[in-house]
Amino acid sequence: MVPVVGESLARYALSVKRKSGQIRVAAAQINPTVGDISGNCELILSYAKSALVAGAHLILFPEMIVTGYPVEDLALRSTFRNASKTAVVQLANDLSVQGVGELVCVVGYLEESENHKPQNAVAIIHRGEVLAKYIKHHLPNYGVFDEFRNFVAGSESLVFRYLGIDIGIAICEDIWKSQGPVSDLTARTPGLVLVPNGSPFERNKDDVRLSLVRRRAREIAAPLVYVNMTGGQDDLVFDGDSIVVSSEGELIARAPQFSDGLVVVDIEAKLGTSEPNLVISDEPIDSYKALTPGVAKRISEEEQIWNALVVGLRDYVKKNNFPSVITGMSGGIDSSLVMAIAADAIDAKNVYGVALPSRYSSEHSLADAAQCAKNIGLNYRVISIEPMVATFLQNLGLVGVAEENVQARVRGTTLMGLSNQEGHLVLANGNKSELSAGYSTLYGDAVGGFAPIKDLFKVDVWALAKWRNQRALELGQIPPIPENSISKEPSAELRPGQKDSDSLPEYEILDQILNIYIDNDGGLSGVLAAGFDEALARRVIQLVDRAEYKRRQYPPGTKISRRAFGKDRRLPITSGWREAF
């Protein structure tokens, strides 16, 4: 037999000795903070250590874990790019110095092209060095994403050999299209594919992810590890839901949504299948007893949404360093639900509710607010707005809608005053139905730094309230939301006997029309095609179109639908387009 040397020897050895080898991959489903580069690097170090303890050979982190995601126009700032690049080099060194150098770390960060343009990148780190990088190819620029604005695209695929396994990389959107990285990797026949993601939660999106991941694994004919981040970032929530599938697309492991942790999985992969750009190690390791992978049980849609709202609020509060939250409690369903979310997010002891009754507030409003506060165990007080409202009305002579709005604005000013005095974050309680129809008062009930349920239609508000109460019963706890808040007819109580239904269609109808017009951008013809009355359809669309200026000044809040207000739906305020006028 002719002796062969170096790399060729290793390849030869592979080809005669074994067809496949093992690798223990740790997928870190974790929660970075946008911009907090040093904090994120500490998080990476800590998870790398855990992965090593768990016997992993490689750890995969989510997209842009070093900088957090999305960084928006921070990507355009050279000082920020430099900080990210420097941090990755420092991180490689720290990993090595702290005894984690043998672990291969696959870390997303913000890179810079040769002509100083920002790039969404992944670094392959081993033994204190950044050995290779991959640049994201497909840049999403729709919905909430502005990546064509913030990054320039890469064009090269990357395959590196480690433990004899040829490992390919793709980043998030890269696997949502057949051309580019997917076809490149398919052609290069890697033995394993790693996909870091920053994929925000959306109702029903999880099943789309699984079927996509399965299909790509089959196409590329390699096992695929998909890791997604957790946590909230302004109006986005990342739900994790990391997935590992075999080359046949079988689900091997799946992480629970909305939960931080390491998915550690042993993967059997073919050896030496490609021509790698980089060889870290050619030798497969001796075979070992594989761990039994876990597949998290799927949770219900209500629980997913609830968790998204809780995480979204929690991270806005914590990442912005607020000690507590405050809101006005009307005894209605919206503020009660927001308080229940807040208590689940940051503990009832940090939640402050204020009943702000006026002359038009009914008996049950105060009673229901007090009951909700008691159920939840939050900090509660009552402040009558009558003296302030009366002084405004006396001095300005306001009547009608102007009088109604003064009540809402006195409430807003009161809450902001308490916020300024006591340091709480003010929560706005508006739901998506109200925001759509403009059924809110600017600088009144719209006051707040965060709006937890702004992307929840009223019918979903009711459904979630019932779900949360039921969950409490199942756990032997007191249901947070008073039954009366759920069952009574909605009213803003800004004039005697006022009901929402004086101004709006019944929510069961309204929300269906809004779903077509807003979430599906169906236009008037889409609403009519679904069989709704034309006059009603026109009226609802007019309400929506005329309220754009109000939405523009509304606080951010957690996106849960396919089209939330904010970055997801960018419409002119000044517009002569009259779909329905």
Place this chain on the structure above:
Amino acid sequence: MVPVVGESLARYALSVKRKSGQIRVAAAQINPTVGDISGNCELILSYAKSALVAGAHLILFPEMIVTGYPVEDLALRSTFRNASKTAVVQLANDLSVQGVGELVCVVGYLEESENHKPQNAVAIIHRGEVLAKYIKHHLPNYGVFDEFRNFVAGSESLVFRYLGIDIGIAICEDIWKSQGPVSDLTARTPGLVLVPNGSPFERNKDDVRLSLVRRRAREIAAPLVYVNMTGGQDDLVFDGDSIVVSSEGELIARAPQFSDGLVVVDIEAKLGTSEPNLVISDEPIDSYKALTPGVAKRISEEEQIWNALVVGLRDYVKKNNFPSVITGMSGGIDSSLVMAIAADAIDAKNVYGVALPSRYSSEHSLADAAQCAKNIGLNYRVISIEPMVATFLQNLGLVGVAEENVQARVRGTTLMGLSNQEGHLVLANGNKSELSAGYSTLYGDAVGGFAPIKDLFKVDVWALAKWRNQRALELGQIPPIPENSISKEPSAELRPGQKDSDSLPEYEILDQILNIYIDNDGGLSGVLAAGFDEALARRVIQLVDRAEYKRRQYPPGTKISRRAFGKDRRLPITSGWREAF
């Protein structure tokens, strides 16, 4: 000689008879309204008639004149795309029926690709028919532009022959890059190039346009007609500044900025220079006496900015159907300047000023506010906020910053009450220095539907006030802004003896730092490189970074700088990035 027929005959005739021919082009520098398709088509018809009367052979309209520009996510709605496409067909018919069918009309509109994606397009209309279309190739997706989000790109160039002249088309961004349409047209050697634009005003941008247009005309070796729209659209203002240059890049005609009208110019162009996609007419017309083209005199930078602010406010008011505006008058420079802009925009009789004194307001505040109101001739009243503030303080026990903010919020609620009662649009008076540093009260002085000077640094506020007063003197009018408002030290007057300089550096220094950090995205290192004190630089950057949540809820206002707050600068609220902490 061999006889030739049809098109070939015509070409032969051209080549032996004449080398060049004339064409009278009308460039319509006009102001569409986004979404008002029928209104815009009426405007097109009316200008086409004027062009015919002026003897023009062709009329060129700005980018997307049929829909207005930018339409943002309206482009994603199929009902809107259909309305645009239908309108262009109807427009072609209407032009013909109304006797303007002989005029070639070049009209921008929203088209749809075969797979139903939105496209930024131009139609060539003649004798009642849409003869050809061109799809924009380069889609700007930076700054205020989201075209990669809203459109798909075209890839085909278009040259049509008319009066024997081969006329090429490019749309706006198409001529800002050398590859694509510019190189395609250069290769196709047209005799004339038409460029419709939607190019927003920015300080000093006009000279960039002229030099670009000159360079492209020389490269393509053809005369070039550049037409831009006028008017305001939310935070953008289009300043016109339409330009015609010769194939040598000489300036032939230039329209005045901020002014609607037709530029009618006779162009001598080479005949039969290309292989056109479409022949409208092969025959050159008999030569005629050319008009003497006009070249508008350039106006000063102050006048440009003033006009931009006036047009931006005027169009927001008019296009959103407000009868009038209202704001709080403190006697300070900001509110005085805003009132002067408002009076120039919509006439003093539609402008309402309210002095809202508190116990901390100085004598001169009321006197200066009254003087400003008198100078301008606007509707003026005085409402003491003391009773409302006292009631809040008594009932809530607020002190310190909370007390200061209550004053500002009582003012905001008062103005909104008057707005609800009387129908005025509320104007917010904040300038860019205040917005940058967060030196404003949410739901207080930040209240408003539009913020005319939000993109003007304080030093520019002073400069513009002086310029406007000087202009009044030149015109023999009363200067609108009291000298004392210009010369006195700025104060928010929310506590005794308060001055802006208690909380902020001197504006002359602050604005230079802000210009580096915000307008040029220079980061801390950029500020230090310019020689500023490090402690001061860090303090200013901290103020800016911490105020992002306030800016997010601030009303829209006219962009005049290279980087305005809003669509131009998209940063996360939740951010651990500490450039300077």
